[in-house]
Amino acid sequence: MSAAVDIGLAPMLPRPARITRVVKETADTFTLHLEPPDGKLAFMPGQFNMLYVFGVGEVPISISGDPDAPEVLVHTIRAVGAVTKALMAMVPGDVVGVRGPYGNAWPVGEGMRRDLVVVAGGIGLAPLRPVIYHALSHRADFDRVYVLYGTRTPSDILFEEELRAWRARFDMEVELTVDRGLAGWSGRTGVVTTLIERADFAPESAVAMVCGPEVMMRFAARELAQNGVEEERIFVSLERKMKCGVGLCGNCQLGPELLCRDGPIYPYSRARRLFAVREL
Amino acid sequence: MNGDAVLELTGLDALIAALIARGYRVIGPRVQDGAIVLDELQHAADLPVGVKDEQSPGRYRLAPRSDNAHFGYVVGPHAYKRVFHVPVETLFRVRRDGRGFEVTETPVDARPVALFGARACDVAATTVQDRVLAEGAHPDPRYVARRKDAFVVAVACNEPGATCFCASMNTGPRPADGFDLSLTELLPEPGVPHRFYVEVGTERGRAVLDEVAHALPSDEDRRRARALADAAVASMDKHLETRHLRDLLIDNPEHPRWRAVAERCITCTSCTLVCPTCFCSSMDDVTSLEGEAERVRRWDSCFTRSYSYMHGGPARPSVEARYRHWLTHKLAGWIDQFGSSGCVGCGRCITWCPAGIDLTEEVAAIRADVKAARGASKEA
Structure with missing residues (x-):
């Protein structure tokens, strides 16, 4: 009887993708442009x-x-x-392995004809940038569009050129704040939650999408809720260690949630109790 | 059920031989290094004949029996998960190819396996692992390849151990389903030789049984098998109250009992390794001096700090949080994630805990406390 069989590990095998471009964003953050394994990689x-x-x-x-x-x-x-340090050392022409895409999506369908409030902290703007691209290319689907972004210092601001271009548009509002201003910073200082109160979106119909450090999401979601946004329409992207990405290894559990399979994006109505328990 | 039969004692050997002849690797209980472990069987004589196991929190010993019972013990440190969800395996190898690389998956040893003498709790545990590893949106192909044709010869437990609580979890002590054949050992009585009452679970089970000399059971055989199962349930001292158990744990993450148990738990990971349903694994990328790389998957445990380590540190640095995570996942979160409890009541985590921590006691303590608090608030 034949013992060894090939069983098609499809979800477990990384596929090679070549780097075409590297953009340095900040001192420790960079963007890789890659040729997807099959010529394209559709994602939400x-x-x-x-x-x-x-x-x-x-x-x-x-x-x-x-x-x-x-x-x-x-x-x-x-x-x-x-x-991630090894990735930072890579140059165009180098090859990385890709498995995915995994996880659920920001509910951009939910935003149809609603005010869209994007709240990001630090690197948290990266997973939200596809939402902004989507909103701008399907602009008529949304009412007002807000991007509220906070970083620790001015030198931590990601996608600065794009933020400037978005800020110059008449069909969206972009507000920035930093925790600590440096010499030459004439913008706002303070945590990102302070931007929520100032923005004049319609809370009863708004949909909010929040991503950043856990503590930032906790306070931003709470602030949005206190400003009248329904908990079911405030979304956060949760993070735990992930190894398999497909619900088999167990590492990404947060309370009863299996983040890679059922998340990482959850409505605040469901995430609130997860935020409330230390070391969950 | 597809009928029943009786097998004489010699039929056990013939049954193993029939399975081997069909190409199965027969995996069952054997004595090794002072414990009953799971390993390949060739003959009925390989079984722990005339051996019993004494189990209590933090203690496990083998002892001779006064009879010739072939299944006169319960479960040992091994569970069948080691057959399907193996402890360590290389998933794929990667070789450099210019600036890129080439990935080759590692073949799987998918020779069909026959589980021989699987207890009801372990049969149930296999079903629980199937839901996690084989029935989700992304099944683990390696698990599926090893599991899909497995043959199961179950055995009813006539004498539950002191740490067993399968009756509470509704999984035993008599196997209800998930088997091809299920045996109940009937020890010799005056005028009746040592024999096994056999329940047939599947057509395939019937076909294998037909290759072995067997007879129709008498009403007395059936009565004895039923009586043994009833007596086994009655003799089980340990209980876990499962009513509203999910909510009890989910709603009490800050209960002081978690801190108390953390003072005893030494985070050795034993409970998760002996647990027949714990499925967590880590995946490590390693390189050889020849310039090849591979990905190795190995059982992991939520009791380690590395299990929850992200940038900045572990998500659960305290022992309290790790024990709480394990027990809450096992008895509560599992229901949300996979539609059933993650506990089958085998009692391994109690026996093999070097600190003798008993999850049924921990749950009972939280339950009693919450009940008392509720009673007090009603009075107030």
Whole structure:
């Protein structure tokens, strides 16, 4: 009897993708443009891929590109560990492994004819950029569009050129704040929640999408709720360690949630109790 | 059920031989290093004949029996998950190819397996793991390849161990389904030789049984098998109250009992390794000096710090949070995620905990406390 069989590991095998362009965003953050394995990689805003560096390891990274341009795969990455530091050292022509896309999406359908409020902190703008691209290319689907963005310092601001271009448009509002201003910063200082109160969206019909550090999401979601946005229409993107990306390894649990399979995006009505318990 | 039969003692050997002749690797209980483990069987004599196991929180010992029972013990440290969801395996190898690389998946040893002497809790545990690893949107192809043709010869437990609580979890002690054949051992009585009452679960089970000498059971055989199952339930001292258990744990993450149990737990991971349903694994990328890389998957445990490690540190640095995560997932979150409890009541985590922590006691303590608090607030 034949013992060894090929069983088609499809969801488990990284596929090679070549880097075509590298953009340095901040001191520790960069954007990779990749040729997707099959010429295109269709995805929904908010989904992520597992990126593999030969011999080093694999990490979950959300897609930061335009969902209407799936022929370019775009990831914005902050170098914090072994794999992301190895990714930062890569140059055009190098090859990384890709598995995905995995996870659920920001409910852009939910935003139809509603005010869209995007609230981002730091690197959290990356998983929300596909939402902004989507909103701008389907502008008539939304009423007013707000991007509220906070970073620690002015030098941590991502996508600065794009933010300037968005800010110059008449059909969207872009507000920035930093926790600590440096010499030469004449913009706002303060945490991102302070921008929520100032923005004049219609809370009863607005849909909010929030991404950033856990503590920032917790306070931003609470602030949105206190301003009258329904908890079912405030969405956050949760994060835990991920290894398999497809619900088999168990690492990404947060309370009873299996983030890679059922998330990472949850309505605040469901995430609130997860935020409330320490070390869940 | 597709009928029943009786098998004489010699029929056990013939049954193993029939399975081997059909190409199965027969995996069942054997004595090794002072414990009953799961390994390949060739003959009925390989079974732990005339052996019993004494189990209590933090303690496991083998001892001789005064009879010739072939299944006179319960479950040991091994569970059948090690057959389908193997402890360590290489998923794929990667070779450099210019600036890129080439990925080759590692073949799977998918020779069909026959589980021999699987207890009701372990049969149920296999069904639980199937839901996690084979029946989701992204089944694990390696698990599926090893699992799909497995043959199951179950065995009813006539003498539950002191840490068993399968009756509470509704999984045993008599196997209800998930088997091809199920045996109940009937020890010799005056005028009646040592024999096995056999329930047939599937057509395939019937076909294998037909290759072995067997007879129709007498009403007395059937009565004895039923009586043994009833007596086994009655003799089970340990209980886990499952009423509203999910909500009890989900609603009490800050209960002081978690801190108390954390003072005893040494985060050794034993409970998760012996658990027949715990499925968590890590995936590690390793490189060789020849310039090849591979991805190795190995059982992981939520009791380690690395399990929840992200940039910045572990999500659950305290022992309290790790124990709470394990027990809450097992008994509560699992229901949300996979539609059933993750616990089958095998008692392994109690026996093999070096600190003798008993999850049924932990749950009972939280339950009693919450009930008392509710009573007090009603009075007030």
